[in-house]
Amino acid sequence: MSTLIKGATLPDGTTTDVLVQDGTIAELGKVTTKAEQTIDADGLRLLPGLVDLHTHLREPGREDAETVLTGSRAAAVGGFTAVLAMANTSPVTDTAEAAERVLDLGRAAGLVDVQPVGAVTKGLAGEELAELGLMARSRAKVRVFSDDGRCVHDPRVMRRALEYVKAFGGVVSQHSQDPSLAGPTACCHEGELSGQLGLPGWPGVAEEVIVARDVMLARHTGSRVHVAHVSTAGSVEVIRWAKAQAERDGHWDVTAEVTPHHLLLTTDLLTGYDPTFKVNPPLRPDDDVRALRAALADGTIDAVATDHAPHARHDKEHAFVDAAFGMLGLETALPVVTTVMVENGLLDWAGVARAMSVNPARIAGLDDAHGRPVAVGEPANLTLVDPAAQVVVDRAASVSLSRNNPWHDRKLTGRIVATLLRGTPTVLEGALA
Amino acid sequence: MTRHLLSIDDLSTADIEQIFTTAAEMHDVQRREVKKLPALRGRTVINLFFEDSTRTRSSFEIAGKWLSADVINLSAKGSSASKGESLRDTVLTVTAMGIDGLVVRHGASGAAEQISRWIDVPVINAGDGTHEHPTQALLDGYTLTRKLGTLEGKHVAIVGDLTHSRVFRSNVKSLVKLGATVTAVAPPTLMPAGVGDWSKTAGFATSYDLDAVLPEADAVMMLRVQRERMSGAFFPTAREYTVGYGLTRDRLAVLKPGTPILHPGPMNRGLEISADAADALDSVVLDQVSAGVAVRMSVLYHLLAGEETSA
Numbered sequence: 001m002s003t004l005i006k007g008a009t010l011p012d013g014t015t016t017d018v019l020v021q022d023g024t025i026a027e028l029g030k031v032t033t034k035a036e037q038t039i040d041a042d043g044l045r046l047l048p049g050l051v052d053l054h055t056h057l058r059e060p061g062r063e064d065a066e067t068v069l070t071g072s073r074a075a076a077v078g079g080f081t082a083v084l085a086m087a088n089t090s091p092v093t094d095t096a097e098a099a100e101r102v103l104d105l106g107r108a109a110g111l112v113d114v115q116p117v118g119a120v121t122k123g124l125a126g127e128e129l130a131e132l133g134l135m136a137r138s139r140a141k142v143r144v145f146s147d148d149g150r151c152v153h154d155p156r157v158m159r160r161a162l163e164y165v166k167a168f169g170g171v172v173s174q175h176s177q178d179p180s181l182a183g184p185t186a187c188c189h190e191g192e193l194s195g196q197l198g199l200p201g202w203p204g205v206a207e208e209v210i211v212a213r214d215v216m217l218a219r220h221t222g223s224r225v226h227v228a229h230v231s232t233a234g235s236v237e238v239i240r241w242a243k244a245q246a247e248r249d250g251h252w253d254v255t256a257e258v259t260p261h262h263l264l265l266t267t268d269l270l271t272g273y274d275p276t277f278k279v280n281p282p283l284r285p286d287d288d289v290r291a292l293r294a295a296l297a298d299g300t301i302d303a304v305a306t307d308h309a310p311h312a313r314h315d316k317e318h319a320f321v322d323a324a325f326g327m328l329g330l331e332t333a334l335p336v337v338t339t340v341m342v343e344n345g346l347l348d349w350a351g352v353a354r355a356m357s358v359n360p361a362r363i364a365g366l367d368d369a370h371g372r373p374v375a376v377g378e379p380a381n382l383t384l385v386d387p388a389a390q391v392v393v394d395r396a397a398s399v400s401l402s403r404n405n406p407w408h409d410r411k412l413t414g415r416i417v418a419t420l421l422r423g424t425p426t427v428l429e430g431a432l433a
Numbered sequence: 434m435t436r437h438l439l440s441i442d443d444l445s446t447a448d449i450e451q452i453f454t455t456a457a458e459m460h461d462v463q464r465r466e467v468k469k470l471p472a473l474r475g476r477t478v479i480n481l482f483f484e485d486s487t488r489t490r491s492s493f494e495i496a497g498k499w500l501s502a503d504v505i506n507l508s509a510k511g512s513s514a515s516k517g518e519s520l521r522d523t524v525l526t527v528t529a530m531g532i533d534g535l536v537v538r539h540g541a542s543g544a545a546e547q548i549s550r551w552i553d554v555p556v557i558n559a560g561d562g563t564h565e566h567p568t569q570a571l572l573d574g575y576t577l578t579r580k581l582g583t584l585e586g587k588h589v590a591i592v593g594d595l596t597h598s599r600v601f602r603s604n605v606k607s608l609v610k611l612g613a614t615v616t617a618v619a620p621p622t623l624m625p626a627g628v629g630d631w632s633k634t635a636g637f638a639t640s641y642d643l644d645a646v647l648p649e650a651d652a653v654m655m656l657r658v659q660r661e662r663m664s665g666a667f668f669p670t671a672r673e674y675t676v677g678y679g680l681t682r683d684r685l686a687v688l689k690p691g692t693p694i695l696h697p698g699p700m701n702r703g704l705e706i707s708a709d710a711a712d713a714l715d716s717v718v719l720d721q722v723s724a725g726v727a728v729r730m731s732v733l734y735h736l737l738a739g740e741e742t743s744a
Contacts, residue, residue: 192627198542198563198602201626272550273543317521319541321562 001423002026004035008046008384010374011353018046020380023423028376039418039428041384047353049081049381049419050334051360051370053173053257054148054228054305056326057083057114059105061090066310066401068105068114071330073399074308076111076426078330079383079416082361082370083112087119088149094119094130096138103140111426115366118142120161120172124150129161136168143365146173148228149280151210153179158214162223171224171255171363174214176235177281181206187321189267189282197270199320202282204232211235215242218252226363227256229307231281233291240300255363257305258292260329260336265289265406275316275323276406279309297346302359306333310402327406331398336407338387338414349387357383369422380423389415399432434735437549437556440565441606449610453575456724456731462499463727470730472738473502476533480506480559481524483539488698488722489559489569493536496729502533502737520544521551528552534737537561542599555736563597569697570603572728574611576721577652580693585612590646592618592678593656593705594667596625600656600697609636616646620677622667623658643678648687654695655680655706671704680710693717 005018019027019035027033057071066074068085075083085102087093093102099116106114118135122128124147135142145165152158152174161172182202188194190201211227215238218225227239235256242254261279266286269277277283295301309326316323337356341347347355361371372378390413395405419427426433434451435443444452462468478497480490490506497504509523528535534555537545542562549556560566574584581587589608595601595617602625608615615637617628624639625631632639640646647653658674668674675681680694685707688694694706694716702708711718 190626192630195596195625195627196602196631198561198565198599198625203626273546275547314519314522317519319520319539319544319547319562321541322520 002035002037003420003423003425004031004038005041005046005384006038008041008044010046011350018374020382020420020423023380025374025376025378025380039384043386043388044417045349045385045387046374047349047383047385048357048371048374049383049421050079050356051364051366052080052083052306052308052330052333053144053303053360053364055083055085055308055330056088056310057085058089058310060101062312064401065312068102069109070399070401071308071310072106072109072111072114073432074330076419076421077399077416077432078332079334079385079419080112080330081381081383081419081421082115082366084115084117084144084364086148087117087146088124092119092123093117094122096131096134096140099135099140099142100138112421113366113370115364116140116142117148117173118145120145120147120152121157126150126152126154126157129157129164132161132164132170133168136170143168143170144173144226145170146175146228148173148175151175151177151179153210155213155217159217159221162217162221162225166221166223169365171226173226173228174210175228176207176210176214178206178209181209185321187278187282188270189284191267191285193267193270197273199270204234204284204288207232207281208234208238211238215239215254218254219245219249222251224253224255227254229259229262229281229305230256230292230301231262231284231288233288236291236295236300240295243300255302256300257303257360258296258301259307260304260333261327261406262292263289263296263340264336273320275318275320276327276404278320278323278325279327280325293340293346296341296355297351302355303363304333304337304355305360306330310400311404313403316404327404328398328400328402331400332393332407332412334385334416335391335412335414339412342387343413380420382420383416384418386415386417388413391415436736438567438732438736439546439549439556439558441567441570441603441610446610449571449574449607452571452728452731452735453578455734456575456727459730460724460727463723468499469501470499471501472734473497473500476737477503477505477531478534478536478733478737479527479532480504480536481509481527482507483509483544484560485510486538486560489538492722492725493559493729496726496733499726500730500733502733520547524548524551528554534733557732557736560599562599564599565603566599567603568725568729568732569600570607571732572721572725573604573654573695573697574607575728576695576717576724577693578611580717581651583612584608586614587651588614588616588649589652589654590616590618590650591654591656592643592680594623594658594662595619595656596623597659597662598656604654605635605637614638616640618643618646618678620668643684644687647684648689650688650692652693652695653680653688656697657699657701658705660704675704679704680706682707682709685710685713691715695721697721
């Protein structure tokens with residue numbers, strides 16, 4: 001199988017033909033070799049395949065909301081070639097067998113590399129460590145561990161987890177939410193609007209105190225902590241400080257991700273109590289959104305991660321405090337980043353490639369195959385983007401099983417034209433190949 | 434007039450005054466031997482209560498019946514989430530029976546507004562979580578208007594657990610619309626989040642010092658404080674709360690003569706309101722209850738009387 005991508009513009013702005021053969025990039029420059037398939041990439045950007053550090057695929061357990069197959073479809077349509085599947089399924093991914101099962105379901109779907117995230121604690125209960133080492137040694141080679149959806153709030157457990165994963169180069173991805181400051185009913189940003197709406201608030205400080213604690217624990221243990229879905233300006237300040245310390249010390253590391261929705265949507269969308277906009281961490285005010293954009297632009301935040309969280313319709317049709325947390329994100333991530341960051345001049349395409357492919361691949365330990373430069377001999381995990389196309393999002397057009405799409409009816413710039421996984425097109429002309 | 438009554442935001446000042454004018458007529462009906470008016474004959478109103486309520490539910494029931502509506506009480510206690518049925522399914526099921534109006538009480542803020550988007554009959558919010566309780570605010574405003582003549586320029590102090598109070602949120606909006614000066618009084622832990630910015634845009638004042646506010650007040654509205662709040666570290670003890678924010682016998686003495694004392698009930702005598710205050714000559718607690726029926730008749734009349742009956 002060979003594919004010729006003609007006249008693509010690389011992240012650095014140079015234009016080239018790209019011949020893909022047997023899963024790798026075979027030729028660059030002006031290519032005259034004949035290929036079985038040609039994609040006209042005039043005016044299009046060619047990026048290394050996108051990597052999502054934070055996806056909920058819901059299988060096993062909630063196959064009515066999403067499956068590994070349907071989630072893989074959404075990922076491919078969104079330009080992703082690898083996704084990390086969070087552990088909060090039913091049963092939880094807290095054993096080697098569970099991790100291998102997710103890996104195998106991903107391979108069977110064959111549209112993106114589905115890399116399981118392992119739970120930090122058994123059953124996400126926050127008490128006893130899950131079998132982190134066995135998951136790491138399994139065929140799934142788990143390197144990212146997270147109790148996402150819940151915070152590893154006991155500092156003793158977090159300290160031990162950070163220490164333990166050093167043995168196999170693991171990283172703990174933390175959902176930073178102090179459960180005493182933002183309890184189970186906390187359902188939106190605590191501030192003027194929550195005060196008026198009478199909704200139990202989730203103050204920014206409930207995130208910030210955990211981020212601050214965790215970076216100190218990472219420094220103490222000489223380990224790696226990854227801050228999932230950063231949502232406040234205060235967290236950004238702590239991470240900026242911690243990164244400077246880690247760089248100076250050299251023996252520990254902190255990385256961070258931000259979701260597309262926290263880069264654009266604000267808490268005032270909750271005025272009508274529409275649970276489509278209920279998400280954890282919650283949508284924040286404009287000041288936080290601006291700080292997050294700036295942090296992504298200056299590299300304080302390493303990666304964009306979707307926190308794609310499909311939900312069956314009936315789980316969103318409860319009263320606001322009872323409705324499920326989360327929103328779809330895979331198919332719209334790149335258009336949101338294009339609209340928010342590229343169009344506003346905050347990030348160039350090399351920056352997009354870093355934030356959506358290179359950095360997440362490195363953080364996840366997938367950088368042998370993903371987040372690679374577009375160069376001869378490299379694996380052909382590639383995403384072709386029309387940077388000028390404007391699309392009005394239609395939730396009915398999604399390939400996800402769910403419809404909890406906060407971008408419905410919104411006009412976004414940037415469209416995925418094609419996605420190639422090891423040289424095989426998974427998406428062509430914007431649709432599943 | 435608005436199609437639904439979900440929040441005081443749905444009403445203009447003129448709407449509120451219209452509701453009061455009609456309520457005064459309805460109030461006169463209450464004194465008749467035969468109380469029924471034919472206005473809603475043939476209409477069916479469901480009181481859908483997801484949360485326990487005695488006074489609000491019976492007040493709506495009596496109001497509907499005196500307007501000749503068929504009123505049915507449905508208790509759907511416990512969140513529908515816990516029963517595995519979505520709120521939307523519960524509400525669509527009830528509405529499919531063929532009703533003309535839905536009065537909803539729910540423990541979750543925003544529930545009435547969400548419900549109004551799913552069905553095409555008028556929805557009246559009878560209290561949603563800690564968000565709003567618009568008919569309570571209307572009956573409070575009506576009671577005060579009758580006592581004070583007008584609310585224009587009058588100073589109303591609202592005192593208590595404001596952060597958890599739907600009565601506060603509705604009252605502050607309606608009293609400001611009616612021209613009153615409002616001061617919200619509570620310890621910092623019981624003030625709504627972000628009240629500083631909110632009070633500036635909404636045009637009310639806040640204070641932590643009840644004793645500084647009381648001598649200036651033309652009316653005092655005491656709100657219920659739940660003892661369970663102590664476990665949430667909102668305040669240390671009931672005794673300390675009473676000393677700081679209770680309408681005690683001593684504080685009664687600093688009120689201007691004839692200052693109406695309101696409480697939406699149920700009262701915690703000895704905590705936020707002393708027996709002396711609750712039973713004082715100027716206490717209008719029972720006037721509030723009686724006004725409640727008249728105001729709810731007025732609201733039902735304005736929202737439902739013009740509606741086509743369902744097929």
